[in-house]
Amino acid sequence: MLDVGNVSVSYGMHRALSEVSIAVGQKEIVVILGANGAGKSTLLKSIAGMCEGSVAGRIALDGEDITTLEPHDIVDRGVAFVPEGRGIFGDLTVAENLLLGAYSQRARERQDANLSWIYSLFPKLTERRNQVARTMSGGEQQMVAIGRAMMADPKILMLDEPSLGLSPLLCKELFQSLAHISDAGMGVLLVEQNAKQSLAIADRGYLIENGEITGSGDAASLLNDPAVQAAYLGAGSTKPPGGRQTSTPTAPAASEKHFIRPGGATHNPANTDALAGESITSMISRAAGSAQGRYTAARPVSKPSTGQPPAASRSVSIAPDASAKRDPEVARIIAEIEQAARTAMSGGANAADRNSHRTEDDHDGS
Ligand SMILES: Nc1ncnc2c1ncn2[C@@H]1O[C@H](COP(=O)(O)OP(=O)(O)OP(=O)(O)O)[C@@H](O)[C@H]1O
Numbered sequence: 510m511l512d513v514g515n516v517s518v519s520y521g522m523h524r525a526l527s528e529v530s531i532a533v534g535q536k537e538i539v540v541i542l543g544a545n546g547a548g549k550s551t552l553l554k555s556i557a558g559m560c561e562g563s564v565a566g567r568i569a570l571d572g573e574d575i576t577t578l579e580p581h582d583i584v585d586r587g588v589a590f591v592p593e594g595r596g597i598f599g600d601l602t603v604a605e606n607l608l609l610g611a612y613s614q615r616a617r618e619r620q621d622a623n624l625s626w627i628y629s630l631f632p633k634l635t636e637r638r639n640q641v642a643r644t645m646s647g648g649e650q651q652m653v654a655i656g657r658a659m660m661a662d663p664k665i666l667m668l669d670e671p672s673l674g675l676s677p678l679l680c681k682e683l684f685q686s687l688a689h690i691s692d693a694g695m696g697v698l699l700v701e702q703n704a705k706q707s708l709a710i711a712d713r714g715y716l717i718e719n720g721e722i723t724g725s726g727d728a729a730s731l732l733n734d735p736a737v738q739a740a741y742l743g744a745g746s747t748k749p750p751g752g753r754q755t756s757t758p759t760a761p762a763a764s765e766k767h768f769i770r771p772g773g774a775t776h777n778p779a780n781t782d783a784l785a786g787e788s789i790t791s792m793i794s795r796a797a798g799s800a801q802g803r804y805t806a807a808r809p810v811s812k813p814s815t816g817q818p819p820a821a822s823r824s825v826s827i828a829p830d831a832s833a834k835r836d837p838e839v840a841r842i843i844a845e846i847e848q849a850a851r852t853a854m855s856g857g858a859n860a861a862d863r864n865s866h867r868t869e870d871d872h873d874g875s
Pocket of ligand 1: 520523525543544545546547548549550551552561562
């Protein structure tokens with residue numbers, strides 16, 4: 510059904526994918542496993558027509574070349590994508606979000622049937638159909654995102670790390686739902702770091718490392734492969750058996766997930782609150798202090814919590830002492846520091862806000 514042939518992607522001088530070929534059939538669940546930065550998201554974005562890089566190769570759905578189509582045309586043809594971070598409309602209700610997924614003619618014709626199916630698959634969405642999406646837990650928002658993609662009536666559903674931030678119980682429910690979705694006829698292409706649970710429901714898998722496919726096989730053999738176990742399942746280090754080519758990628762164990770973003774540092778999500786709050790203040794305070802030796806932070810910036818006011822309403826101010834106020838050059842430096850602090854806090858708050866969606870699921874075992 511979906512055929513990706515020798516796809517290469519470059520972001521400027523950086524080659525993120527090299528000659529990648531994969532296939533997903535009807536009713537098939539295919540999982541892509543790889544370390545951070547291996548190129549998994551790039552692969553899904555290329556298929557969805559949303560890649561910022563230059564894409565070469567051929568992507569076909571049921572034999573039709575969709576490589577250069579616009580994203581909405583690719584959805585029309587039958588490929589729906591749930592990106593990492595979900596991308597739902599926070600101010601709209603669950604029902605409104607779902608209905609927005611059915612924007613193509615074909616999807617509108619099947620809108621009522623698909624809506625009933627989605628509500629039966631995710632009963633929680635039925636109860637919450639009039640709730641504003643941003644007030645839902647991360648797990649519920651993930652259901653909304655998947656439901657909205659399914660409303661496009663796709664042949665292939667692609668998901669980028671759907672289990673990210675979900676509690677073990679919610680992960681289990683999520684993967685069970687994906688198994689039901691594929692049973693109903695859809696092909697599912699899944700990028701996951703939760704190798705154990707995703708391989709448990711998958712038919713086949715591919716290993717990707719540094720932008721290249723380094724191994725592939727049916728899910729059962731990947732699960733039992735010592736190299737895969739060592740890299741993705743937290744087992745001891747063992748050599749791969751001969752025969753099928755497998756890799757020994759450097760993926761972190763599931764318990765120590767790290768996330769690398771383009772141009773960004775590796776960070777553990779558990780630490781992002783600190784980055785967004787107190788530590789920025791102290792960094793600024795320290796910078797101000799070392800610049801002039803006489804500035805102090807006016808007040809600590811509180812750690813953002815779920816449901817807090819938007820970042821723009823929070824501010825950081827560095828209060829100079831009296832001698833500093835007398836010096837116009839010092840006053841100019843203070844103004845620059847305050848502006849930098851506001852910018853840093855606004856970025857940091859956004860990160861913390863995103864992180865709050867991930868971590869709140871840890872408390873959502875229902
Ligand atoms: N828009 C972009 N511009 C420049 N480089 C990018 C861009 N998107 C991704 N990259 C780079 O391409 C490589 C692959 O990134 P990609 O996000 O596809 O990896 P990934 O396997 O999905 O990683 P993760 O598991 O951390 O999400 C990385 O080196 C990344 O920095």
